[in-house]
Amino acid sequence: MVEHRPFLKLLSHLVLILGVVIVAFPVYVAFIASTHKTTDFITGVMPVLPGSDFFSTYKTILFDGLASSGAPPIGLMLGNSLIMALAISIGKIAISILSAYAIVYFRFPFRQLAFWIIFVTLMLPVEVRIVPTFKVVADLGMLNSYAGLSIPLIASATATFLFRQFFLTVPDELLEAARVDGAGPLKFFKDILLPLSRTNIAALFVILFIYGWNQYLWPLIVTTDSQHYTIVMGIKRMSDVTDAEPQWNLVMAVAILAMLPPVLVVIFMQRLFVKGLVETEK
Template sequence: MIGSSPIRTFIAHAVLILGILIVAFPIYYTFVASTHSLQTILRPPLPLLPGDRFWENYSTALFGGIGRIGGVSVGTLLYNTTVVALAIAIGKIVISIVSAYAIVFFRFPFRMTFFWLIFITLMLPVEVRILPTYKVMVDLGLIDTYAGLTLPLMASATATLLFRQFFMTIPGELVEAARVDGAGPFRFFKDILLPLSKTNIAALFVIQFIYGWTQYLWPLLVTNRNDMNTIVIALRKMISFADADTEWHLVMVTCMLAIIPPILVVVLMQRWFVRGLVDTEK
């Protein structure tokens, strides 16, 4: 066991607190700006304490229309982004776990060829695939739709690889015991594999939810209507080159509302997320 002294403990805590302050201060400063009027923000220096416009600014952003994004409310943007993030996260997990299940537990011709074809897609950058994918979305009429925003992002070679590696650690005796008990492929998958995979699923859900929430390039391409924008795209549209044309108090409100859902997902699923990454008792 590594020994520690009061001085080492103090230094460790001091460094930790300093790191937290460095990370948290910009978020706090954004929150402070979101509670002041536009005139206060444009007249530096910005106060370090929250103002008296909290309810007014947040209600205007959530339920009112913001001019620079066509009168769309932040509530609509949050709904769009939540749908996209959930659909991408759940879709990636479902497709990946089913494909990994087929590759590991079924014997069919060219099984490993299909796996390596999936794996090779990791070597293709997004820029290589994005124009052909966009052309397909246009031909299918999926521009400005939730399907167009989510379907091309659901396939995940990384998640398939992770599930495959986990399934390969499952003892063959367990598979044989399930077969002797009369468990078919679907029952084996539902009653045995899914419960064993719940920590991996939770960890991947957190990662993929944040991945979907922060998407910028693809939503920028496939959305033309302001009411179909995600919150990241809307934030860019809300900012003008001229400070006077930008409603900075509403921009700051939108920034705060944009970071709350990912933080909640990480906090609420932290225990499962950590277990899914470090659990070795397979």
């Protein structure tokens, strides 16, 4: 039985409100900065209320661009990041769910060894293997391409492990019933396992989309053509200018726009995302 104690209830709400303020305050500062002129920040005093340049700042970013930063138009960078994030998230889920299906439902030599080899790669992130990975990508001619941006980041031991653990909880009776009905491996996978994995796929998609969207180091290395810059690279280039003060209002406006796609993905997939993380009975 849950006890209702007013003091504990008040304390828990205060902690939650404090957490929201800590997380949301930098976003508020970025939005406020995007509504003021660049000269408003020279004094070092940060305005706390919105300014009058909201429409002009975002018009400049969306339609005119910022030539002094050397970055392409904001729409192109957002599109590049979207393509990269979708390719990484969809590719990771597709490869991981198929590899987990093979490990759980097929009997072949060294099956468990194959799984543990995949799992051990968790200790080898992109930063550790970045030099040989770059060499392979360069030799294959995938520099300055969407394939070079996404394919090296597609494999995921974490997603394979999560799908394997879920498949192990699926009752064997479902497999036996599918065999009795004459369903082959692909039909069993498509008609039974995929629908059961819907919430898991949604939760992983949200996590992996944000992972792909926030990539900075790998795109920085494999991309020298501005036509393939991602939005994170664009923000960095806009803030690093030579012999001039960064136009912080434009930088913050781009940062606000860069936050919108991940936020929208989380909002629209929130229900499935939460179910995929907390649901124990399928």
